Amino acid sequence: MDFKINGRAVSYDGDGEMPLLWYLRDLEGMTGTKFGCGAGLCGACTVHVDGMAVRSCQTWMDDVDGTEVTTIEGLGNGETLHALQVAWAENDVPQCGYCQSGQIMQAASLLAENPNPTDEEIDVAMSGNICRCGTYQRIKKSIRDVASGKVKGGTI
Amino acid sequence: MSLHIENVSRRGILKGAGIVGGLVLTAPLMSKGLLAEIKKASGMLEATNYLSISEDGTVNIYIHRVEMGQGSRTGLPQIIADELEADWSRINFVAAFGDQKFGDQNTDGSTSIRKFYDTFRHAGAAARMMLEQAAAKKWDVDASQVEAREHRIVNKATGDSADFSEFVTAAAELPVPAVDKVTFKSKDQHRFIGKPVRNIYMKDFVTGSSQFGQDVRREGMLYAVAMRPPVLGGKLKGYNKEAAMAVSGVVDVVELPAFEKPIMFKPLGGVAVLATNTYAAKKGLEALAAEFEAGDNGGYDTAAYEQTLWQSIEGEDVNFLKRGDVDGALSSAAKVVEADYFVPHLHHAPMEPPAATAEWRDGKLMMWVCCQDPQSVQQTVAPYVGLKPEDVHVEATLLGGAFGRKSKPDFAAEAAILAKHAGKPVKMVWTREDDMQHSYYHTISAQRVKAAIDADGKVTAYKHKSAFPSIFEIFNPATEHPVPLEMGLGLLDIPFETANMQIDAGRARGHVRIGWMRSVTNIQHAFAVGSFVDELAEATGKRTDAMWMELIGSDRTLDPAKDGADYFNYGESLERHPLETARLKGVLKKVVEMSGYGKKMPKGHGLGLSVHRSFVTYVATVVEVAVDGDGNLSVPRAWVAADCGLAVNPDRVKSQMEGAVVFGTSIALHGEITAKDGIIEQTNFDGYPVCRMNECPHVEVAILETTGVPGGVGEPGVPPVAPAITNAIFAATGNRIRRLPIGHQLSA
Incomplete structure (x- = not known):
């Protein structure tokens, strides 16, 4: 199967039932996408396929043929980061940091679809992503800061 | 605390350490931790070696503690950088490997800042003084005429200045100032200590390049x-x-x-x-x-084991603290209040499996x-x-x-x-299933609490018995009841001025691996004590904050040893970290003020309160709950007042308190590991749910800094949360929850 990862063309002819998660982490060495539960329950492995947030542990290689996959490594543009990445830094969101790739990818997908979500809409969109450190209120604030235009993309 | 700083660069042992030339300081430091006894037995040397300055002026800070979200790898360098007057952008943060020369690296027990504050402060200050002395010598002026400022040494008389790098080689030849000659900056001069410095890994975290x-x-x-x-x-x-x-x-x-x-x-x-x-x-x-x-453990069934624990509660008492005559006071009481509490096995479930x-x-x-x-x-x-x-x-x-x-x-x-x-x-x-099924679980516990109340409504006696399999059975298979350290987490330090008090344990054996989880046995002990004070308030017609104030009594320091207790105090001396009732009352007053505790709430809403000292830090928490007609529970808001002494990085302290409320809410609402036929029944986050964004309260945190000595931060926010939630449920509904998790108890 042929597809793109962060704009780079790749092709794969192995087991089509391999989850995208393990392809990214083990075969491509792109470890920004995290392994949390392997069952679509925690959101740590969230990436975009054709702009939609998906759990890469529940996305099979067969399904990514012909698609454009975006991971946390490709969300920003070099040193110029996505507004959410900047907001995450400004609000000092991460504690351990492990779930945050997935949180940011989920939030980016939410804002792409709904640029000005209500608090309830944020809760609904983000409730599939667990943060065991409990950074939720700062995640919520960061999403609001980007939605309101208070924080824009740039460097940190 | 004994502290001796030695300039090892004079001994010429730098080759091979990756640092050529420059100044290296090392300081042995005695330190105790949760595993102090094990370490003593293994003959581990406690020493640390954490700061060097390269000839180009780069400050290398060897951070010997690990980073798991608590912020220590940012907080510890803040201490050195501040006393050294370093430029934050010229620090090389080195994550230290495992070596006895670094001293205690066991990042556990909320110890990183509280155990190493003095050491890191001395290191930074000693190095600064050596650089200042080298500059004074070069400029032929008295050392009092120069001072370090933002990575430069300034000649105060002329205003001339030069970069640290100019003096590194000369400073490395100087003797290290004696401990009693080291001078520190005053609080108003601090540039990093007490400031919300951003996590050193931030960019890696948000771009996915951090390595776990x-x-x-x-x-x-x-x-x-x-x-x-x-x-x-x-x-x-x-x-x-x-x-x-x-x-x-x-x-x-x-x-x-x-x-x-x-x-x-x-x-x-x-x-x-x-x-x-x-x-x-x-x-x-x-x-x-x-x-x-x-x-052998194939028969372990947690539902049946709970009955074993209650039999232990009925059985022989293993006494840990005794003051006055509790049984006498109970038998002559006008009223006796009694309650039983149960907390199941819990699991850490970190987002990254091992x-x-x-x-x-x-x-x-x-x-x-x-x-x-x-x-x-x-x-x-x-x-x-x-x-x-x-x-x-x-x-x-x-x-x-x-x-x-x-x-x-x-x-x-x-x-x-x-x-x-x-x-x-x-x-x-390790997969998530491995993590869920092969953990070192938080213990499973049963507790019985009794109090005697006299005709005037005053509490005259307090009796508390706790039965649970001990962590220490994993090290010593002969262990058959809790040890003083575990009883000291929230029971031997109960701050009541009550004339008669007795703390006992019951015998129990473990059938899964029992281990410590964030705040350890404080979880069940604070749940029982915090709930019971609410029950006493109800029984005597008082507000819960007033009940706490009455039970705590006068401003004083406690010494559990006076009542025969072998009290651990989180590895700290009672001189450095006394048990101070005034600080407990201070956070209680603050959280009442922040939350408006006591005000009238809308129907179905309630505020609950609890307060607890652990890891030498004092935390009071108020939680608001709402329970609808079908028994659906929500937890919209929480307020936390924390007195952790000096807060090196107030924003990380705040974030730990916010996170602790979420962790505690998960325990209260959902946390339950069960075993059947010896096998853990939960396999993933479906069977062991933890709180998600839509279930978590918005948390407001106030940090009270009543002393200049840092206390623990990572854990002490957890214990008061669960009782505050169940007390709030009582306030909202009159429904008293005495066993965790709350689960479906409200809709049953």
């Missing part, structure tokens, strides 16, 4: 997953090696050494599949279809592990691969959460064994 234990990759590395005996102490019976080897990508099937008591941090045995990627290894493991015999990578190099072992204590990894791994601990080099990666689980490096030993067998680097990957 699960993310380690080595050239030619194999990926391993394993099936372990589902019952503790069970034996491997059989498996289909051929079927596993037939899976594409599978390289080998390897039996792990059988588990033997004592539990310690030993791997559990079982069988591993090695493959060229994690997916192939997992598929191979499925095909392997390993079977096990249950063994992982370890091992690689042989020149007869020695290199390891990259998401561990809380790299030295413990050395000690645990060495005997399994026939090495001396010092020949196991351990790099502590970032930890994707830990909460106590990753201070038990059983998973690291597995990686080492497999790498030795394979002759190639091996990453041992």
